[in-house]
Amino acid sequence: MSNLMxxxxxxxxxxxxxxxxxxxxxxxxxxxxxxxxxxGISGEVYDLHMxxxxxxxxxxxxxxxxxxISIFKHRKSLGAEPARFSHSTKVEIVWTVIPIxxxxxxxxxxxxxxxxxxxxxxxxISVKVTGYQWKWHYxxxxxxxxxxxxxxxxxxxxxQVDSGIDPFTVDNYLxxxxxxxxxxxxxKVRLLLTSNDVIHSWWVPAxxxxxxAIPGFVNEFWFQADEPGxxxxxxxxxxxxxxxxxPVVVEVLPTTEFDRWLADNRPADAAPxxxxxxxxxxxxxxxxxxEAAAATPEPPAWSMxxxxxxxxxLYASACAACHQPGGQGLAAAGFPALDGSPVxxxxxxxxxxxxxxxxxGTAMAGFGPQLSDEELAAIVTYQRNAWGxxxxxxxxxxxxxxxx
Amino acid sequence: MTTATHTEHHxxxxxxxxxxxxxxxxxxxxxxxxxxxxxxxxxxGAMAMxxxxxxxxxxxxxxxxxxxxQMTTMxxxxxxxxxxxxxxxxxxxxxVPLMIGAPDMALPRLNNWSFWILPFAFTLLLSTLFMPGxxxxxxWTMYPPLVLQTGDAFPFLIFSVHLMGLxxxxxxxxxxxxxxxMRAPGMTLLKMPxxxxxxxxxAYLLILVMPVLAGAVTMLLTDKYFGTAFFTAAxxxxxxxxxxxxxxxxxxxxxxxxxxxxxxxxxxxxxxARKPLFGYNAMVYATASIAFLSFIVxxxxxxxxxxxxxxxxxxxxxxxxxxxxxxxKVFNWVATMWRGAMTFETxxxxxxxxxxxxxxxxxxGLMLAIVPADMQYHDSYFVVAHFHYVLVPGAVFAIMAxxxxxxxxxxxxxxxxxxxxLHFWLSAISVNLTFFPMHFVGLAGMPRRIPDYATQFAxxxxxxxxxxxxxxxxxxxxxxNIWRCARGGAKxxxxxxxxxxxxxxxxxSPAPHHTFDTPPVVK
Numbered sequence: 072m073s074n075l076m077x078x079x080x081x082x083x084x085x086x087x088x089x090x091x092x093x094x095x096x097x098x099x100x101x102x103x104x105x106x107x108x109x110x111g112i113s114g115e116v117y118d119l120h121m122x123x124x125x126x127x128x129x130x131x132x133x134x135x136x137x138x139x140i141s142i143f144k145h146r147k148s149l150g151a152e153p154a155r156f157s158h159s160t161k162v163e164i165v166w167t168v169i170p171i172x173x174x175x176x177x178x179x180x181x182x183x184x185x186x187x188x189x190x191x192x193x194x195x196i197s198v199k200v201t202g203y204q205w206k207w208h209y210x211x212x213x214x215x216x217x218x219x220x221x222x223x224x225x226x227x228x229x230x231q232v233d234s235g236i237d238p239f240t241v242d243n244y245l246x247x248x249x250x251x252x253x254x255x256x257x258x259k260v261r262l263l264l265t266s267n268d269v270i271h272s273w274w275v276p277a278x279x280x281x282x283x284a285i286p287g288f289v290n291e292f293w294f295q296a297d298e299p300g301x302x303x304x305x306x307x308x309x310x311x312x313x314x315x316x317x318p319v320v321v322e323v324l325p326t327t328e329f330d331r332w333l334a335d336n337r338p339a340d341a342a343p344x345x346x347x348x349x350x351x352x353x354x355x356x357x358x359x360x361x362e363a364a365a366a367t368p369e370p371p372a373w374s375m376x377x378x379x380x381x382x383x384x385l386y387a388s389a390c391a392a393c394h395q396p397g398g399q400g401l402a403a404a405g406f407p408a409l410d411g412s413p414v415x416x417x418x419x420x421x422x423x424x425x426x427x428x429x430x431x432g433t434a435m436a437g438f439g440p441q442l443s444d445e446e447l448a449a450i451v452t453y454q455r456n457a458w459g460x461x462x463x464x465x466x467x468x469x470x471x472x473x474x475x
Numbered sequence: 476m477t478t479a480t481h482t483e484h485h486x487x488x489x490x491x492x493x494x495x496x497x498x499x500x501x502x503x504x505x506x507x508x509x510x511x512x513x514x515x516x517x518x519x520g521a522m523a524m525x526x527x528x529x530x531x532x533x534x535x536x537x538x539x540x541x542x543x544x545q546m547t548t549m550x551x552x553x554x555x556x557x558x559x560x561x562x563x564x565x566x567x568x569x570x571v572p573l574m575i576g577a578p579d580m581a582l583p584r585l586n587n588w589s590f591w592i593l594p595f596a597f598t599l600l601l602s603t604l605f606m607p608g609x610x611x612x613x614x615w616t617m618y619p620p621l622v623l624q625t626g627d628a629f630p631f632l633i634f635s636v637h638l639m640g641l642x643x644x645x646x647x648x649x650x651x652x653x654x655x656x657m658r659a660p661g662m663t664l665l666k667m668p669x670x671x672x673x674x675x676x677x678a679y680l681l682i683l684v685m686p687v688l689a690g691a692v693t694m695l696l697t698d699k700y701f702g703t704a705f706f707t708a709a710x711x712x713x714x715x716x717x718x719x720x721x722x723x724x725x726x727x728x729x730x731x732x733x734x735x736x737x738x739x740x741x742x743x744x745x746x747x748a749r750k751p752l753f754g755y756n757a758m759v760y761a762t763a764s765i766a767f768l769s770f771i772v773x774x775x776x777x778x779x780x781x782x783x784x785x786x787x788x789x790x791x792x793x794x795x796x797x798x799x800x801x802x803x804k805v806f807n808w809v810a811t812m813w814r815g816a817m818t819f820e821t822x823x824x825x826x827x828x829x830x831x832x833x834x835x836x837x838x839x840g841l842m843l844a845i846v847p848a849d850m851q852y853h854d855s856y857f858v859v860a861h862f863h864y865v866l867v868p869g870a871v872f873a874i875m876a877x878x879x880x881x882x883x884x885x886x887x888x889x890x891x892x893x894x895x896x897l898h899f900w901l902s903a904i905s906v907n908l909t910f911f912p913m914h915f916v917g918l919a920g921m922p923r924r925i926p927d928y929a930t931q932f933a934x935x936x937x938x939x940x941x942x943x944x945x946x947x948x949x950x951x952x953x954x955x956n957i958w959r960c961a962r963g964g965a966k967x968x969x970x971x972x973x974x975x976x977x978x979x980x981x982x983x984s985p986a987p988h989h990t991f992d993t994p995p996v997v998k
Contacts, residue, residue, distance in 0.1 A: 116847045116850065123845050127842065134809060135831065145748070145812065145815050146818070147817060152816060153749040154814040158756070158757070163757050166802065167802075170798055170802045182791070184847040244929055245929045269620045269621040270620070272779060280779075280847070281850060288708070290781035305920075305925070309613065311624065401539065405607055405627075
């Protein structure tokens, strides 16, 4: 028996040595555990996680230990004679009661943290977060600032099938956006989460959790980041084709810098009330393209050249995920081609209607609430004149406004 | 006790394909279920291979993200409804009558029908892969509004789920009627083998929850095609309501896939430890408690939807409670082994791996019950690791253990023990290589159901993919071993295993087409 034991101990030791030998080569990327995060709640969550994990490990050592002893000692090949016992009320009561005690001991701190997590009162700043397929929209409730936050262009290029771009060369691949949510350090930030289409879930691990964004509901989530920095996460609820490509990035700024950011991004023209009203129907400074940062002084006249130019950029960020960069669509997924399609080469009114209002019951969202008149005019013009389409139609922002 | 094998008063039976189409024999139908399940295991497994191939490294190399979502959705539906559940029903068909000394199932024609619905259900479901718009891609959980964006595949999805539900309900009714009415004289409820007990309880769960699923998907159908708005917020409906209804089905469904596994393990460990099962009564009560609790914990699948605090607390406490009866089961298995005289044939190896690895899945389940921590774990790869631990080295290993355990009884031959052990070790090592690293990437922040990921998750994903390929290809050994065993090999005795006890080991191997025409008497 001891012979067998030594043989097995030898094997286990060899395996452990192998594991250990691999350690030095391990890069920082072999991340094993939950991050502690940068909020009070995320720290509590981390502690709870480690506590319950520790409890599990302890139980595992006892149970697996007994099992392993039994496997090595109580084997027929060692001449073991089976005992005949088949129950013991005493033992059974013990191993029912002990787990109950452990569970109660776990439940108390868990409930305690949960109560604090759910307390969204007394927030310093509120941001309405709306999930879209596949981007986030942020609206600073009292500031009149609102914008979309998309996957950044570099990740977006690299993530196309067979893009030929090595993801390791892209900074923060899939975890970067064109326009992050910006909040001040130390402030209690309350998020009001909802969705425009399907269910999404807003998750930044460093803030200790996630919350679903559900159409027709407004959910609340709060965090209070203790350290300035950039914190990254992703949509956590399957939301369709590009679910893996709608990151969440939050930039936590020192208070003074945040105030400057607010001042820079506040629409300059309006008083608070009218700002709100203006922001409501069309959160125009969409952030879809970087230069779309609100007040461009004295825009040049609407022209084919200008529309096609803007349209190409906007198409890449708003349409290409489904209809594909070349307008060929994706038949296998049910996304129709635009190149040569009856819609993009047919009556212009119908085309505008679909772009503004969407097609109910399909993945085609209405882009009316997401884009400004000018942006939509650019996109529709582009679609009607790009690739093999050459209708020559120039759609104007006024056409879009009339169709709304 | 007699093992009557005469066939004079049975009508001559058709041969060839007609035999299988028209059979009402519980052994034939059991075999059909098991073969169908094995086929689906490979179909669903092939989809898992596509998933792991794409996830081998960051960037999209092989498939479009939309197709990736179709693969995850179909993989789950096929593995749950096509592989695991039919495998358990197949084992029940074969073994329940043999274990309780009944000549057949109580409702043999219903039995035939409940099997033959399945090929149609899965033909409907698999045909969607070839449709414009492709297969369903909204996840097996079919959450609206996303699932309502499904194209032509949508009604096929709904109707195939209806058919699977019909099949399950009929199978469950049959099992209950058989167990309640056809036990051999002297076999009281508390003398039934544990596999029969767990199946009896599972069958009740099936009857209680499959209609709920049918109702939920029917509401999806009318939402999409008939203008209702059960789950559409714009029409006054509630998307979260679907999740409540779905998980009211879904959580008991989880136990439908594990309780029969508990039963199998509770048969195998005493046999190879040569010692009676420890705490039989406690095992029965624990099974019943788990079944009861399964109905009051559903919302732990949806802690992030924004439930009231009181709701979250209730579902957290109720969920944690499940650890108690589950713990009792694990302790009882260990106590059964303790001071036994164990041997380690393939069924026992799979059973032991089940106890170790299912327990790991149980631990992560307990962690997931802690709501504040779940806010991090939820919808991350930690969850993927958790449910694969309870389903693959849990349910699937138990099925494999059961197949190796009873294969000599079915075929009359011993399987190739060496190949069985090789299959076991390859599976046991690779399953951990596949699913253990998923805990790490999940904790580090990788969401589930994504076709591509940030580069810091690359290393463990590569490891998981390698493990998955080893696991996938190892299963060919399993299929080959079964095939060889069916065709020949060393003759099996009636008892097959030295320590085996129970009525099924009193009939010859292979079990004759008709057994227990005269009921045995149990002391």
